[in-house]
Amino acid sequence: MRITLKSILHDEQRYDTLGDWFHDEDGIQIRVDEMKDKDEEIAFAIHELVEYWFCKKSGITDTEVVGFDKNHPSLTEPGENEKSPYHDQHFAANKVEKMFREQLKKFK
Numbered sequence: 001m002r003i004t005l006k007s008i009l010h011d012e013q014r015y016d017t018l019g020d021w022f023h024d025e026d027g028i029q030i031r032v033d034e035m036k037d038k039d040e041e042i043a044f045a046i047h048e049l050v051e052y053w054f055c056k057k058s059g060i061t062d063t064e065v066v067g068f069d070k071n072h073p074s075l076t077e078p079g080e081n082e083k084s085p086y087h088d089q090h091f092a093a094n095k096v097e098k099m100f101r102e103q104l105k106k107f108k
Helices: 038-058 062-071 088-105
Strands: 001-007 019-024 025-033
Touching: 001 062, 019 038, 019 062, 025 062, 038 088
Parallel strands: 001 025
Antiparallel strands: 019 025
């Protein structure tokens, strides 16, 4: 398994999002917005990786996730909407991200 994590400029994202994941011929691709605070970049990347894996385990595709997100541009966090196909996976990723942020406080 190959996982590639990149921080990119926001306008290089596939759509208006801070973080994105997809699978291609090179493996799992995680893209997060480039930020001044590298801890934030890592927190978002962890969220995206966890969300990807839980979606994969649940049979939810990138096409479904991106389709929902793009069809609901007024939502700040589309995954938090109960009608989102990846609602549960998003909340699980939020829990892991929150745990990371709490532990990170020990190292600042």
